[in-house]
Amino acid sequence: MKINPFRFLKKVKVAIWGEELAAFKPYRAFFEGKHGLEIGGPSKIFSAKALLPVYNLTDTIDGVNFSANTVWEGTIAEGKNYGYAKGKAGYQFICEGNDLRKVENGAYDFLLSSHNLEHFANPLKAIEEWKRVLKPGGVMLLVLPDRRYTFDHRRSVTTFQHLMDDFKADMQEDDLSHLDEILRLHDFSMDPLCGGPEQFRERALRNFENRCLHQHVFDEQLLKEIFAASGIHTLFSAFALPYHIIIMGQKK
Helix, strand or coil, X not given: CCCCHHHHHHHHHHHHHCCCCCCCHHHHHHCCCCEEEEECCCCHHHCCCXXXXXXXCXXXXXXXXXXXXXXXXXXXXXXXXXXXXXXXXXXEEECCCCCCCCCCCCCEEEEEEECCHHHCCCHHHHHHHHHHCEEEEEEEEEEEECHHHCXXXXXXXXXXXXXXXXXXXXXXXXXXXXXXXXXXXXXXXXXHHHCCHHHHHHHHHCHHHHCCCCCCXXXXXXXXXXXXXXXXXEEXXXXXXXXXXXXXXXXX
């Protein structure tokens, strides 16, 4: 019997996400009863009985989304309506994820973000801003796609120097300088929902509106370099099926 690879991947995803990541368990205390911020959520991977079951450990979590209408969340509004878990709601901010001027320095015990950093044209700027809103000793828990198992597998991992150049140039989120590379190397067979090359290109040209592009490509080593350069001590990093790179760091 021929196996549909997409259905198989979905079954693996459901099975694996139902088990807490072993590397995460020693760090539960950083979230228990604490106040946090999530960029680009809510995210199933942080829900109860998932790989990183943060939501049920915490006191409250506020959320940040770049627009009042996104591909992932649909229509949302700013206010006390960030429903990240059953019976739990924090404040929903509508603002750029790398411009959190509405948030005071050191306001949060922890920061979460899943499959979000790769969408930033200027990820180092985002990390600096995320670090700013953490208390001293606060932690950052990030999940990113592992290119080897996604439609980015033909692309090379972005160099740290490239990210630093973007940071120094104050690269804005309307940047499309990677579009030719993405169109050339994107594996459309692994992204059936995109509608094919032409529809993908049309959507990509409106990326500032939808933020669907993976602007950069990461691996564990690059993420560790980013943390080190940003004054964040890596507590652990791991790969988890089907395509997750997970890294957690502590603000020095």
